[in-house]
Amino acid sequence: MVLQQQAYLMSSNTPTERKSTYHHGNLRESLLAEALAFLESESLEGLSLRTLAKRVGVSPTAVYSHFADKVELIIDVRTRGFTMLSEYLSAALAREPDASGERRVYLLGIAYMHFAQEKSNLFDTLFSWTPDFERIKPECIEAGVDSVEILREAIIDMLHENGLPATDYPASVSSLSSWSLIHGLTMLVKTGSIEGAVFCGHWSSDFSEQSPETQQRVFDHLLTIEIEGIKAAAHKLTP
Amino acid sequence: MVLQQQAYLMSSNTPTERKSTYHHGNLRESLLAEALAFLESESLEGLSLRTLAKRVGVSPTAVYSHFADKVELIIDVRTRGFTMLSEYLSAALAREPDASGERRVYLLGIAYMHFAQEKSNLFDTLFSWTPDFERIKPECIEAGVDSVEILREAIIDMLHENGLPATDYPASVSSLSSWSLIHGLTMLVKTGSIEGAVFCGHWSSDFSEQSPETQQRVFDHLLTIEIEGIKAAAHKLTP
DNA sequence: TGTGTAAAGTTATCGGTGTAAAGATTTGAT
DNA sequence: ATCAAATCTTTACACCGATAACTTTACACA
Incomplete structure (x- = not known):
């Protein structure tokens, strides 16, 4: 690394365009x-x-x-992105350390949507782009799994809180259900599919033009349906 | 059109590359x-x-x-695609004319996922690609709304069947909830996000490697959660 | 029945992109 | 000190979207 510093000391040709090192x-x-x-x-x-x-x-x-090519760069960007998502979700929970399982499911849903909006293009890179199957790297899967594990733990706690079976299968299915709901809602909002579809004509205007309170209330209702559904169906969830 | 036919009669230069008309x-x-x-x-x-x-x-x-450009072609392809999706969903219901509302919600969910798999790249064009806001054409929105209306009607009937309030707001929220769930699941399966995430480690292998029966059962359970959730939460769904 | 204008299709060309190949430079191990 | 490997540059090619200037055709109108 000493040699590397020497390299930085080498003078450049032109004063405007100074390129101090050949090797970056x-x-x-x-x-x-x-x-x-x-x-x-x-x-x-x-x-x-x-x-x-x-x-x-x-x-x-x-x-x-x-x-190797552009695809590999994107693949590695995705790994970073999944890690960032996990950290974002963890941070959201850390802000409310004593939250119940049910509350944490709620917080994760909100955080997930916020991440998708704040890092919109990165989110698309994670979930609207896929490399060929054989090029998927285990590190990327690892980074992705973390997010779902956080949700899964919240779901398990929620099941316990309600005296429901929280073994592997119901926990997995409930997690998948919640994730699908949140992910679907996120995608539909992001792509603008909801505008002019469900609510056009039923509400005064497009979804994104609704007040934050209205949007928030709709989101709350969706999560209410989800959580009530898990509670009501939990005993039916056997492999 | 007579003149057009005359044009077709005009002979081409080379026998291999025959271009009978200047105007297509x-x-x-x-x-x-x-x-x-x-x-x-x-x-x-x-x-x-x-x-x-x-x-x-x-x-x-x-x-x-x-x-005008490539984007406009894709925009028009999307309009066709949304129409195809609507027709696909309608066709699925037509195969079972006397289905109840709840049954129709189920059938629509299955059909939606089938469409996404059969017409995978078209589905991506519909839901993973968006033109700039100002370039959206009303015809495209119209074509897209049809699909959701079909779901909405099924949901309304389902609410009626269960003696639940089926006015505008609960119908809209329930529709959005169901659509989000199905859409999210569809996307997560399509992008392979589910592999290695929820079920990796909890099941024997990847989701796509599961038997069709297993996949079907998981799908059934997700829809059970959804429908039970709507039933349980319907009376709480007020604007 | 000409005829001219607008629509439809062609050719030539530009800037931008991914990437392969071969050469230049630096690093680091021997 | 040297030499191979890693890193970066240069050159080059095929492809892409898009513009401009053109040729050809269709059709309305006289």
């Missing part, structure tokens, strides 16, 4: 960070290796020293 | 049909105007006589 030193990490930064404001569709390389200050094809 | 005559329709055919086997990401034009037998830029 941390290119792979920089590219992933830059990709995540890019997705803060622009969609995955608009992401290109060339602009990424330019922003990092490297030649267009330098990327290929660290990623 | 039905290009817009052909392009949309070809795009839908393309999505039968390949993803939206891989769809290009150039290959579309080539398949239809027309120059690369002829597309621009009928579509």
